[in-house]
Amino acid sequence: MASISIENVRKNFGAVEVIKGVSFEVADGQFAVLVGPSGCGKSTLLRMIAGLESVTEGDIKLDGKRINDVPPDQRGIAMVFQSYALYPHMTVAENIGFSLELKRVPKARIRAQVGQVAELLQLSELLDRRPSALSGGQRQRVAIGRAIIKQPRVILFDEPLSNLDASLRVQMRAELQRLHQELRPTIVYVTHDQIEAMTMADTIVVLNCGNVAQWAHPIELYRRPGSTFVATFIGSPRMNLIRGMIARQEVMPSFTAAEGWTVPLAGRNLTAADGQPVWLGIRPEDIRLVDAGSAADLSCKVAIVERLGAETYLSVVNGAETLLVRVQGDVALRPGDTVQLALDPAGFHLFDQTETRF
Amino acid sequence: MRQFTRAQAAAYGFLTVTLLFCLLPFLWVALASVDPNATMFLSLPKAITADHFVKIFTANNGGRWFFNSLVTVGATTAVVVIVGGMGGYALSRTNAWWKRPFLYAIILVRVLPPTALIVPLYKVMLSANGLMGALVRSVVPPDSTRAAMRIFGFVDGYLGLILVLSAMQLPLALWIIKTYFDLTPKDYEEAALMDGANGWQRLHRILVPLALPGLGAAGLLTFIGAWGDFLMPLTFTSSAELQLLPIGLFRAFQRANTIDYGYLSALALLYMLPAVAAFGLARRFLVRTFTGGIKG
Amino acid sequence: MTYETRMAWQNRLLLVPALVLLGCFILIPAVTAIYLSFTNDALSGYAASHPQLVGLKNYLRLFSDQGFWNSLIVTLAFVFGSSIVGQFVFGLAAALALRRPIALRPLFNAAILLPNAVPEVVAGFIWISMLAGGRYSTLSRIVGLIGVAPQNWLESAPLLMIIVVNTWRGIAFAMILMTSGLSAVPAEVYEAARMDGATARQIFWHITLPLLRPTIFLYMLVSTAGTIAIFGLIYTLTRGGPGGATEIIGIYIYNQSFVAYQLGYGSAVAVIMLAVSVALGAVYVRVLKVRV
Numbered sequence: 029m030a031s032i033s034i035e036n037v038r039k040n041f042g043a044v045e046v047i048k049g050v051s052f053e054v055a056d057g058q059f060a061v062l063v064g065p066s067g068c069g070k071s072t073l074l075r076m077i078a079g080l081e082s083v084t085e086g087d088i089k090l091d092g093k094r095i096n097d098v099p100p101d102q103r104g105i106a107m108v109f110q111s112y113a114l115y116p117h118m119t120v121a122e123n124i125g126f127s128l129e130l131k132r133v134p135k136a137r138i139r140a141q142v143g144q145v146a147e148l149l150q151l152s153e154l155l156d157r158r159p160s161a162l163s164g165g166q167r168q169r170v171a172i173g174r175a176i177i178k179q180p181r182v183i184l185f186d187e188p189l190s191n192l193d194a195s196l197r198v199q200m201r202a203e204l205q206r207l208h209q210e211l212r213p214t215i216v217y218v219t220h221d222q223i224e225a226m227t228m229a230d231t232i233v234v235l236n237c238g239n240v241a242q243w244a245h246p247i248e249l250y251r252r253p254g255s256t257f258v259a260t261f262i263g264s265p266r267m268n269l270i271r272g273m274i275a276r277q278e279v280m281p282s283f284t285a286a287e288g289w290t291v292p293l294a295g296r297n298l299t300a301a302d303g304q305p306v307w308l309g310i311r312p313e314d315i316r317l318v319d320a321g322s323a324a325d326l327s328c329k330v331a332i333v334e335r336l337g338a339e340t341y342l343s344v345v346n347g348a349e350t351l352l353v354r355v356q357g358d359v360a361l362r363p364g365d366t367v368q369l370a371l372d373p374a375g376f377h378l379f380d381q382t383e384t385r386f
Numbered sequence: 387m388r389q390f391t392r393a394q395a396a397a398y399g400f401l402t403v404t405l406l407f408c409l410l411p412f413l414w415v416a417l418a419s420v421d422p423n424a425t426m427f428l429s430l431p432k433a434i435t436a437d438h439f440v441k442i443f444t445a446n447n448g449g450r451w452f453f454n455s456l457v458t459v460g461a462t463t464a465v466v467v468i469v470g471g472m473g474g475y476a477l478s479r480t481n482a483w484w485k486r487p488f489l490y491a492i493i494l495v496r497v498l499p500p501t502a503l504i505v506p507l508y509k510v511m512l513s514a515n516g517l518m519g520a521l522v523r524s525v526v527p528p529d530s531t532r533a534a535m536r537i538f539g540f541v542d543g544y545l546g547l548i549l550v551l552s553a554m555q556l557p558l559a560l561w562i563i564k565t566y567f568d569l570t571p572k573d574y575e576e577a578a579l580m581d582g583a584n585g586w587q588r589l590h591r592i593l594v595p596l597a598l599p600g601l602g603a604a605g606l607l608t609f610i611g612a613w614g615d616f617l618m619p620l621t622f623t624s625s626a627e628l629q630l631l632p633i634g635l636f637r638a639f640q641r642a643n644t645i646d647y648g649y650l651s652a653l654a655l656l657y658m659l660p661a662v663a664a665f666g667l668a669r670r671f672l673v674r675t676f677t678g679g680i681k682g
Numbered sequence: 683m684t685y686e687t688r689m690a691w692q693n694r695l696l697l698v699p700a701l702v703l704l705g706c707f708i709l710i711p712a713v714t715a716i717y718l719s720f721t722n723d724a725l726s727g728y729a730a731s732h733p734q735l736v737g738l739k740n741y742l743r744l745f746s747d748q749g750f751w752n753s754l755i756v757t758l759a760f761v762f763g764s765s766i767v768g769q770f771v772f773g774l775a776a777a778l779a780l781r782r783p784i785a786l787r788p789l790f791n792a793a794i795l796l797p798n799a800v801p802e803v804v805a806g807f808i809w810i811s812m813l814a815g816g817r818y819s820t821l822s823r824i825v826g827l828i829g830v831a832p833q834n835w836l837e838s839a840p841l842l843m844i845i846v847v848n849t850w851r852g853i854a855f856a857m858i859l860m861t862s863g864l865s866a867v868p869a870e871v872y873e874a875a876r877m878d879g880a881t882a883r884q885i886f887w888h889i890t891l892p893l894l895r896p897t898i899f900l901y902m903l904v905s906t907a908g909t910i911a912i913f914g915l916i917y918t919l920t921r922g923g924p925g926g927a928t929e930i931i932g933i934y935i936y937n938q939s940f941v942a943y944q945l946g947y948g949s950a951v952a953v954i955m956l957a958v959s960v961a962l963g964a965v966y967v968r969v970l971k972v973r974v
Contacts, residue, residue, distance in 0.1 A: 080576055082684040099685055101582050113573035117595045126591075127581035174581070393882070397779035404776060405793040407850065411808040412796065414820065426811050427818040473700035476693040488697070495708050496904065497959040499911030501932035502952035505939050506714035507707065553707035556700060558904075585692070614801030616914035632803045636918070639807065654804045665799035666792075 030091045030104070030181035030214055031056045032077065037086035039072055046072055048238040049086070054231065059208050059215045063225040063261075064235035070218040071110070073235070074184050077216060078107050090181065106175035107184040110191075112167050114159040114174075121146075121155040124173045145173045148207070165196045169203075176211065185217040189224060201227055222262050226250070234258050256383040259309050265341060267377070268315075268351045270308045283308050283378070287347040289326040291371055293378075307379040312341070312354035314375025317367055324368035330361050344369070415651045424648035438652035448653060450627065451634040456660070458544060458619075458630060459612045462551040466559045466608040469552070471601055474563025475593070479572070489564075496557040504621055507550070508541075511622065515540035542624050550622060551612040558611070559604040566600025606668035613661050631657045712956060718949035733946070740950035750951060752926050753934040757910060759841055760848065760930055765909040766902065768849030773856020773901075777864055780857075798854035806918025809847050810836075813919075836920055840927040844916055848909065856901055863897025864890070907959055931955050 032054040039047035046069045054060040062070045075081040077088060079100030087094050095103055114123050122129075124145055125138045133141075146152045149169040159167055168188055175183050185204075189197045205228055208215060219225060225232050226246045234241040234249065234257075242254040246262075253259035253267075260266045272285040274293075283306070284290045291308075318324045328344035328351065335358055342353040344367060353369065361367065380386050418424035419438055421431030442448030477488065518540055526534045540546035578592045594601070619630040629637075635653050639645065719740055723733035744750050776794055780787060797805065812820045813835040822832035835843050867890065875885050891898075913932040916922070922929035922937065929937070935955065939948030 078580065079685055080579075082686045097684060099688070100576075101579050101584070105580070107577070107580050109573050109577060111571060111573050113571070113577040115574060115577075115592060115596075126578070126583075130582045130587055130591075174577075178581070394782060397782050397784065400775055401779050401784065401790045404772060404853070405790055408793045408797050408853070410820070411805075411812050411850070414811045415804075415808045427815055428811060428820045428823075469699040469703060472696040476696035480690070480693040482690065482693070492704075493903070493963050494960055495704060497907040497963045498708065498712060498956055499907070499932055499959060501911060501913050501935050502715060502955045502959075503708065503711045504936075505945055505949060505952070506711035506718055509714065510706070510711055549703065550707055553703045556703055560700060610799065614803075614914075616802055616917075632801055632914070635803050635807070639918075650807070654807055658800045658804050661801055662796065662799045665795055 029056050029212065032060075032182060032214065032216065033087070033089040033092070034073075034077075035087040035089065037073070037076065037088060038084045039069070039076060039081065040084045046238055047076075047084075050233075050235070050238070050240050051086075052233045052240060052243045054214060054216060057212045057214055058230045059205075059217065059228055060231050060233065061217045061219060061225040061229035062233045062235055063219055063222055064241075065237070065261075066220045068235050068237045070220075070235055071186055074107075074186055074216060074218045077182070078105055078184055079103055104181040105184060106178050106180035106182070108168075108171045108175050108186065108188050110186045110188065112159075112171040112188075114167055114170055116159050119156050119158055120151060120162070120170050120173075123159070123170055124151075124177055126174065127178045141177055142173075145177045148176075148210075149173050149203075164192050165200060168192070168200065172204075172207070176207070176213070180213065182214045182216065185215065187219055188217075189219070189221070197224075204228060223264060226262065232262075234261060252385065253309070253377065254385050256307055256309065256379050259377060259379070263311055265312050265352050265354065267309045267311045269379075270310070270349060270351070272306060272308055274304045274306055283376075285326075285349070287326075287349050289346075291325050291373070291376075293376065294373065305381055307383070309377035309379060310371055310375050312352040314372040315351065315353045316370045316372065317342075317353070317355055317359070318370045320368060322368070323370065325371045327366060327368050330363055330365045330367055333359075333361050333363060335359075342367070415654055418647050419651035419655050421648055424646075424651060426645075426647055435648075438646075438648040439656070441649055442653055442656060447626070447629070447634065448656070451629050451631045452656065454628060455613065455631040455657075458547050458551065459609060461544075461548045462555065462612045463605050463609045465548065465552040466555045467601055467605045470556055470559030470563050470604055470608075471594075471597065473556075474560050474600075474604075475567050475597075477560065477564040478567035478570075492557050492560055496561070500554060500617055504617060508621055511540045511546055511550070515543070515546065518543075518545075536625070536628065541622055542628060544628070547619065547622050547628075550618050551615055554615065554618065555608040555611050559608055562604045562607065563597070563600050566597060566603075570596055603668060606664045609664045610661050610668075613664070715949045715952050715956065718946055719953045721946045721949075723945040723949075736946070740947050743947065744950055744954065749926060749929070749934065753929050753931050756841060756927065756929055757931045760845060760928075761906055761909045763842075763845035764848035765852065765905045768845065769852035769856045769905060770901065772849065772853040773858075774860045776853060776857045777860035780861070781864060794857055795854045797851050802912075802914035803918055805847070805851055806915050809850075809919060813843055837924055840920055840924060844919060844928050844930075847919065848912065848915065851915065852905065852909075855905065859897055859901045860894070863894045866897075867893045903963060906962060910955070910959060910962075 034050055034052050037047055037050050038045065050073065052060075062073060064070055072081055076083050079095070079098065083096045088096055090103065090105075115126065118126065121139075121142050125142045128138045128141060142155070143152070146155055149172060151166070151169055151173060154162060154166060154170075159170070162170065171188070189200055192200060201224060208228075217224075217228065229246055231244070232246050232249055233243045236257050241261075242249060242258045244252075249258060249262045253262060256269055260269065270285050272283050275282050275284050275290070280292050280294060282290050282292045285308070326346055328346040328349075330342055331345045331350070332341075332343035334341040334343075337358060339357065340355045340359045340361075342355060342359070342361065344351050344353060351369070353367075378386055414428040417428070417431055420434045420436065421429070422433055422435045422437065423431070424438075442452075477485065518538055519535060522534045522538060523531055536543055538545045540549075574592055574596060575588055578588045583591065614632065616632045616636070619633050620636075623629060623633070631653075635650065635657060638650055638653065720735055720737060721733045722736045722739070776790075780790060784790065816822065816834045817832040819832075819835060821835055826832055833839075871889060871893070872885060875889050880888070910930075911932060912930065913936065916928055916930055917933055917936075920928045922933040931951070932955075935948050935951050938944050938951060942948075
């Protein structure tokens with residue numbers, strides 16, 4: 029178990045700067061998730077922690093010690109590859125026990141340890157099979173087994189669930205969490221799926237093309253996203269962003285949407301100027317439908333209705349604005365119906381022109 | 387229930403014609419090799435004899451030729467698989483500035499006809515031979531010089547012939563192995579690295595087993611190419627003890643007055659066999675696919 | 683040293699043996715050939731012990747040499763007929779035919795592979811029985827069944843005969859390459875095409891062939907280069923005769939260097955041959971747009 033410290037790390041591939049100064053820390057035993065859009069350098073960062081890519085600038089520290097120049101096989105770090113990389117010519121048992129074999133651990137010990145790991149991962153019946161005879165989920169567990177048997181200080185996961193079908197993914201998420209609770213290794217997990225991030229992480233690093241957009245606890249990211257990027261990336265369905273401006277009406281500041289409706293912004297210490305263009309962010313779950321006649325903030329026309337049974341998603345239109353509303357339970361609305369919306373002030377997020385929170 | 391469509395019939399028809407076309411020339415040599423009265427022409431033998439085959443090994447040096455070919459070509463194959471294996475791997479994995487030029491150079495070299503190179507090559511080998519001769523004479527007692535030179539000589543010596551044959555087969559092998567490694571993701575090596583394997587362990591536990599199909603294909607094609615090589619042995623061996631099968635066959639064929647077609651046919655068949663066997667083995671490697679360790 | 687630098691050095695080291703072999707036994711001789719072509723080096727006579735630089739004399743001689751031009755034309759016809767047309771068509775057709783469910787597939791496979799598996803000298807040897815001897819040659823006897831007059835095929839149609847023999851020899855290589863190229867096309871592509879309503883012919887022209895392009899490149903390049911370099915097969919059959927009718931360029935060089943003993947002149951021809959081969963390689967790379 030170890031803590032990881034990424035300090036101002038940069039990575040260039042030739043003339044292209046892929047990682048542009050990233051800093052964050054993962055405490056001992058934490059489950060950290062690196063999340064962000066595909067192709068933004070998350071895997072590169074992971075590989076740098078593993079030692080498979082060099083660091084152009086900055087430091088990577090393990091338990092406080094700089095490991096930039098330590099070869100990958102000497103870092104005490106295990107990695108679960110996106111493709112699993114199970115040795116096709118070896119059985120499951122041999123795959124898992126390979127690292128022990130290399131260290132010349134006696135066969136009996138290897139068998140015992142492999143057996144333990146196999147039981148933990150429910151692979152005991154598959155020990156004599158070859159990878160080609162396994163399903164995706166099984167292969168993944170073998171890859172995990174291969175990692176944990178080394179009792180590494182850190183386990184790295186590179187998008188391990190992206191090739192599994194939906195139900196298997198849910199199952200594996202639970203498994204990974206269980207493993208983490210039982211064994212408590214330090215985990216750095218890369219994914220582009222924010223649901224995986226939110227459900228499993230102790231701390232999330234949101235990456236936006238080589239930069240850290242925000243680094244915080246999942247709920248903190250949910251409640252106080254630092255930028256429109258994070259706000260729309262975290263949370264599903266994504267947050268609504270409404271253009272408008274601040275108006276300081278003598279006594280109370282308010283937000284006026286481009287479409288004309290206004291909501292008061294009570295109890296906020298705003299340092300914004302009158303007429304300053306801003307974005308108002310509000311999550312679909314913070315918008316309520318109100319009956320005609322009650323106080324409403326704006327009125328819209330329903331465009332699309334998605335009924336999931338336990339909840340309903342409504343895509344509503346007001347002029348040039350389109351909002352997504354999430355309603356509990358089933359609502360029998362039809363496209364073309366008019367609805368009244370009330371926005372919960374506790375769910376307001378304000379972002380200025382540079383798209384950062386204020 | 388099989389559908390016998392027109393396309394299917396056409397396929398069968400074409401394949402049958404091709405089969406006959408391919409096999410017909412062999413009929414003569416097969417029959418003549420057991421025919422005590424074999425002539426140059428296709429005829430059904432009136433009697434069967436194994437004399438010709440026996441004569442290969444008892445008279446006329448046939449056994450010696452066979453041994454020389456086996457040793458030389460076997461060594462060539464080993465050299466090419468090892469050197470080509472290392473080189474092909476490096477070429478696949480590297481992204482250095484010299485990768486493209488090197489690969490184009492391999493295409494270039496592959497394209498050069500040996501007949502165009504044979505003369506200057508001979509001159510090069512001659513000088514190398516001189517150097518080797520000096521080296522050998524300084525190390526080995528005078529009685530064994532000839533024997534040593536027969537092994538280590540560059541001209542009229544096993545070493546030279548093996549090196550030349552290897553050089554000729556290397557470009558194709560490099561290409562085959564490089565292409566094969568291109569299709570093998572680096573993940574396995576990296577996983578092995580993270581499992582704690584050092585270079586040697588990665589090589590013989592992971593890389594070589596995974597590369598076997600590619601190495602096998604390269605090795606077999608090298609064997610076949612070198613086994614059939616006529617020009618190199620022709621140019622670089624002269625002493626009788628060093629003759630390889632193709633030269634023996636060719637020379638026997640040139641003895642205009644007394645061509646023993648039965649003997650020649652038997653010799654030709656013997657010469658054919660290892661090449662055909664190698665070809666048969668190569669098929670298995672060429673067909674094997676590669677799944678299991680990589681998802682999807 | 684970082685992982686990456688270590689790997690980089692390792693790669694360089696791994697290539698050294700290959701570089702040494704190729705450099706010493708192929709590249710250096712190639713360069714030496716160029717040098718020799720500017721001399722009047724020979725295997726016997728005064729020039730053998732005192733070779734001198736003679737500038738472009740050898741090349742000039744080439745231009746007016748009927749034998750050289752003849753050899754060039756013979757080689758072109760040979761390469762086109764056997765490698766580009768014969769072997770390719772047969773090989774592709776065989777590859778396509780064998781992808782279907784065919785009974786006795788191993789038998790067909792083996793039969794097609796056999797001519798390529800046997801060494802050159804043996805191949806030449808057995809075709810002599812097929813072609814030489816006038817009335818008794820196997821070919822005469824076969825075509826006699828359909829009323830064609832028996833002839834000494836190697837004398838009456840030598841070029842055609844060597845094209846046939848080389849086609850026979852090379853079908854397997856084409857077939858193997860085409861088969862591997864075809865199997866690299868995922869089955870789903872064909873299924874998608876069929877769902878799009880494409881006929882078998884359309885599938886072949888618009889999907890199979892374009893996807894086969896890299897394979898076809900590899901085949902054409904290697905096969906052409908290999909065919910130009912053929913020596914033993916034809917030498918055994920005809921020694922380049924009669925009267926130079928089958929004197930492919932390799933045999934021409936051999937005759938000039940080791941029979942006429944003109945090393946300098948032979949080298950000049952060799953250099954031309956090298957240049958043509960290199961040009962060929964370049965053309966194919968460009969036309970078929972291959973990236974390494």
